[in-house]
Amino acid sequence: MSNARKVRAYTNIALIKYWGKRDDALILPTSSSLSLTLDAFYTETSVSFDESIEKDTFYLNDTLQDEAATQKVSRFLNLFRETANVKTPAIIKSTNYVPTAAGLASSASGMAALAGAANLATGLNLSPQELSIFARQGSGSATRSIYGGFVEWQKGTSSMDSYAVKIDDAAWDIxxxxxxxxxxxxxxxxxxxxxxxxxxxxxxxxxxxxxxxxxxxxxxxxxxxxxxxxxxxxxxxxxxxxxxxxxxxxxxxxxxxxxxxxxxxxxxxxxxxxxxxxxxxxxxxxxxxxxxxxxxxxxxxxxxxxxxxxxxxxxxxxxxxxxxx
Amino acid sequence: MSNARKVRAYTNIALIKYWGKRDDALILPTSSSLSLTLDAFYTETSVSFDESIEKDTFYLNDTLQDEAATQKVSRFLNLFRETANVKTPAIIKSTNYVPTAAGLASSASGMAALAGAANLATGLNLSPQELSIFARQGSGSATRSIYGGFVEWQKGTSSMDSYAVKIDDAAWDIxxxxxxxxxxxxxxxxxxxxxxxxxxxxxxxxxxxxxxxxxxxxxxxxxxxxxxxxxxxxxxxxxxxxxxxxxxxxxxxxxxxxxxxxxxxxxxxxxxxxxxxxxxxxxxxxxxxxxxxxxxxxxxxxxxxxxxxxxxxxxxxxxxxxxxx
CATH class of the missing domain: 3.30.70.890 (GHMP kinase, C-terminal domain)
Known part of the structure; x- marks a missing residue:
């Protein structure tokens, strides 16, 4: 617990929209999309593996979450645990600086921050590109929240090449x-x-x-x-x-x-x-x-x-x- | 003037919409449509040919209309004049019981009533089907206002078979x-x-x-x-x-x-x-x-x-x- 590290991911708003999957399980889209990452809306998340607990425990905005919400997080964490060969339950703490489910894509920053925190906690040391592939499997739009600026989610041909790439820093008047x-x-x-x-x-x-x-x-x-x-x-x-x-x-x-x-x-x-x-x-x-x-x-x-x-x-x-x- | 006869045509609301022409000049639609004729919205129009005037004179809701509005009516009347071999100018009086151009299809009842009045004034004695073909050339949706009840505008293959047919009297609770x-x-x-x-x-x-x-x-x-x-x-x-x-x-x-x-x-x-x-x-x-x-x-x-x-x-x-x- 003491050494939990926290990751912040920003939400993004698609300018070229993602609307439809060609593969529901892997979350592969029917078309490539492009977004602008926003600094006013973000999620901060920490993951700490803890031998002393029996199952994953998920706090969102300091509130313990129910079975359904926790399971969604657990399933996503399992992608990291399987890769890192970890079986330990985790305490996940997440704070959303986004009005939840208001169409402001809280799942984008949420799943991206969770991916980032899981990456640190497991010590997998994934590259941003690999992180983008992981985040995608939590929520499609999360794949783009790995990067700032203008970001393209390339639809790819399989799970391995369907990820985001940064197009432009957006370091201009926008x-x-x-x-x-x-x-x-x-x-x-x-x-x-x-x-x-x-x-x-x-x-x-x-x-x-x-x-x-x-x-x-x-x-x-x-x-x-x-x-x-x-x-x-x-x-x-x-x-x-x-x-x-x-x-x-x-x-x-x-x-x-x-x-x-x-x-x-x-x-x-x-x-x-x-x-x-x-x-x-x-x-x-x-x-x-x-x-x-x-x-x-x-x-x-x-x-x-x-x-x-x-x-x-x-x-x-x-x-x-x-x-x- | 004394013997001008007045025709009433009701507007119609499409349930299956007409949205696009395959021929702009003849007003032939890209697809067939279907409407319900409404008794609360209608236009009443009379046409009287008058040797004593020099050009068509158009009154809408008792107001003399300008060149542009009159020309639109004249062009439509010419279809009847050419068929009946009449060259005389006409006085056209029209009253709209429809909020004009508010998306309540005033052109539908307007052009249908004008077609009906022109039919009487020229003595052409056209059938409803022929009238529907004429009305269509004034305004696409007018082709359906020849009939009451549920009306289909069959897109047809040419100007001669693109007209309305009555599908049902709508004599039920609707x-x-x-x-x-x-x-x-x-x-x-x-x-x-x-x-x-x-x-x-x-x-x-x-x-x-x-x-x-x-x-x-x-x-x-x-x-x-x-x-x-x-x-x-x-x-x-x-x-x-x-x-x-x-x-x-x-x-x-x-x-x-x-x-x-x-x-x-x-x-x-x-x-x-x-x-x-x-x-x-x-x-x-x-x-x-x-x-x-x-x-x-x-x-x-x-x-x-x-x-x-x-x-x-x-x-x-x-x-x-x-x-x-």
């Missing part, structure tokens, strides 16, 4: 304003939502094919630091994902009235000459890609419709890292 | 509650919206293919008077159309915050055991398909969020008909 429309647990998990979409949406092949094109284009735009182009592709790819869901049977929609308010406001600000672009995930929250230097101005405009607590500015996050306790 | 979210002119016309969708949405082929299946299924459900089945297909096909639009580049969305409020309320009422289903067109208004016997109860629930003037109940409308002045 950030996000996250509009928390609703931080309650969503009714349909993204896991279920994507499953139903893949199974029933007649748009799915169109989604996969056109997303591959969007990815090529956004990587070029990032290389050129062409912010408007990055934003336009982000907004169009995100709406396309939501269109794919509306094509599911029954139709899937995560939008709430305030989601539409936020999107309309972004369009309005753009008309006024402020470059900003929205994206949404499997939830009602709206994430606005903007120049970090414009973010305060945009937030001020949003304060006419939303409360201070609903508006969170973030710059680009960094790689997963060990933090001192 | 109706709609129209929620007028916004009756202002919409920013992007449906003509432009569908053009952009056809040209840029990667979902378009999926839309066309799956809509053909929806049409077969809804016709069976109508034959069986299976209301729940009719409703489920309606809701899913409508959302699919909006999904196809979100796939366009740039994405197209006609939703407003209150559109989402209305859709959420429908889902809630359904959970409470009231069968009702929503659909939306190229605008923010929400149309709720329900048992006519449930419509008052549903309206009452909506009065918690909307004003009396925004909520219009309608039963099924009838065929286009002559009305006495």
């Amino acid at each position: 950030g996000m304003l996250v509009v928390v429309v609703n931080k309650n647990q969503k009714e349909l998990s993204s896991r279920e939502g994507m499953k139903q979409t893949v199974a029933t949406s007649p748009f799915y092949s169109g989604w996969v094919e056109s997303t591959a094109v969007d990815l090529v284009n956004i990587k070029k735009a990032i290389r050129d630091q062409d912010f408007e182009q990055v934003g336009e592709i982000t907004e169009s790819n995100g709406m396309k994902m939501h269109g794919t869901m509306l094509g599911a049977n029954p139709p899937i929609s995560y939008w709430e009235p305030d989601s539409v308010v936020a999107m309309q406001l972004v369009r309005q600000l753009r008309k006024q000459g402020i470059p900003c672009y929205f994206t949404m995930d499997a939830g009602p929250n709206v994430k606005i890609l903007c120049r970090l230097s414009d973010s305060q101005k945009i937030k001020t405009a949003f304060l006419n419709y939303f409360n201070e607590e609903q508006l969170i500015i973030s710059g680009p996050g960094s790689d997963l890292k060990e933090v001192t306790l | 109706g709609m509650l129209v929620v007028v979210v916004n009756k202002n002119q919409k920013e992007l016309s449906s003509r432009e919206g569908m053009k952009q969708t056809v040209a840029t949405s990667p979902f378009y082929s999926g839309w066309v293919e799956s809509t053909a299946v929806d049409l077969v299924n809804i016709k069976k459900a109508i034959r069986d008077q299976d209301f729940e089945q009719v409703g489920e297909i309606t809701e899913s096909n409508g959302m699919k159309m909006h999904g196809t639009m979100l796939g366009a580049n740039p994405p197209i969305s006609y939703w407003e915050p209150d559109s989402v409020v209305a859709m959420q309320l429908v889902r809630q009422l359904r959970k409470q055991g009231i069968p009702c289903y929503f659909t939306m067109d190229a605008g923010p208004n929400v149309k709720i398909l329900c048992r006519l016997s449930d419509s008052q109860k549903i309206k009452t629930a909506f009065l918690n969020y909307f004003n009396e003037e925004q909520l219009i109940i309608s039963g099924p409308g009838s065929d286009l008909k002559e009305v006495t002045l």
Whole structure:
């Protein structure tokens, strides 16, 4: 216990979305995706193996978790224990600096931080690439939270080459304003939502094919630091994902009235000459890609419709890292 | 002037949507569609040829219309004049009992009524089927407003066999509650919206293919008077159309915050055991398909969020008909 080491991983928001698996067990995606890591939302986790306990014990935000939540963590830890040939139960302590399950991808930072802490506790000394492969098996989007900046999750051909790579440090004038429309647990998990979409949406092949094109284009735009182009592709790819869901049977929609308010406001600000672009995930929250230097101005405009607590500015996050306790 | 005869045509709401043309000039659609004609929204129009005037004169709701609006009517009237070998200018008087361009398909009842009035004024004595072909060339959805009840617009193979046929009188317990979210002119016309969708949405082929299946299924459900089945297909096909639009580049969305409020309320009422289903067109208004016997109860629930003037109940409308002045 005394020598538990803590790892922090930042969440990430996909600009080119991940929406659908080709392999449910291994979490292999139908298409490659690309995200921006955010420094305002992260998870810190420690893992300490302890001979004196009988089974894994999991604390989230200082609260002992139930059987179901603990089992999910145990299963993921087993990947590390098997590799390191360890059988000892562990105490896992995790603190989420993310509104849980509000579509802010807490599972991304959560599983990435757990992977990082397990790596330290087992002494496996995995490379970031190997860590990305492990994290992926906990939660698809976690594979991207190993790195900061702009990160691509290459869909790969097997479990061994489906991992994230850093595309760009995002060390330029870029950030996000996250509009928390609703931080309650969503009714349909993204896991279920994507499953139903893949199974029933007649748009799915169109989604996969056109997303591959969007990815090529956004990587070029990032290389050129062409912010408007990055934003336009982000907004169009995100709406396309939501269109794919509306094509599911029954139709899937995560939008709430305030989601539409936020999107309309972004369009309005753009008309006024402020470059900003929205994206949404499997939830009602709206994430606005903007120049970090414009973010305060945009937030001020949003304060006419939303409360201070609903508006969170973030710059680009960094790689997963060990933090001192 | 003294002998001008007036024709009334009712608007219709598509349950299986028309969204895209394969021929812009002739208005031939990419897929067949199916609608319910509504008796609460209609247009009344008279056409009288007058040797004493120099050019067509068009009054809408007792207001003399400008060049652009008049030219649109003139071009449509020319189809009849050419067929009847008439060259005389006409006075056209039209009254819209529909919030214009609010996504309530005023062009459907408008062009259908104009076709009916022109038919009388020219003495062409066209059959309903011929009238449907003429009306189609004024506005696609007008082709369906020739008939009451459930109406299919068969996409056909050419201009001569792309017309509407009546599927069912809708003489059973069925109706709609129209929620007028916004009756202002919409920013992007449906003509432009569908053009952009056809040209840029990667979902378009999926839309066309799956809509053909929806049409077969809804016709069976109508034959069986299976209301729940009719409703489920309606809701899913409508959302699919909006999904196809979100796939366009740039994405197209006609939703407003209150559109989402209305859709959420429908889902809630359904959970409470009231069968009702929503659909939306190229605008923010929400149309709720329900048992006519449930419509008052549903309206009452909506009065918690909307004003009396925004909520219009309608039963099924009838065929286009002559009305006495």
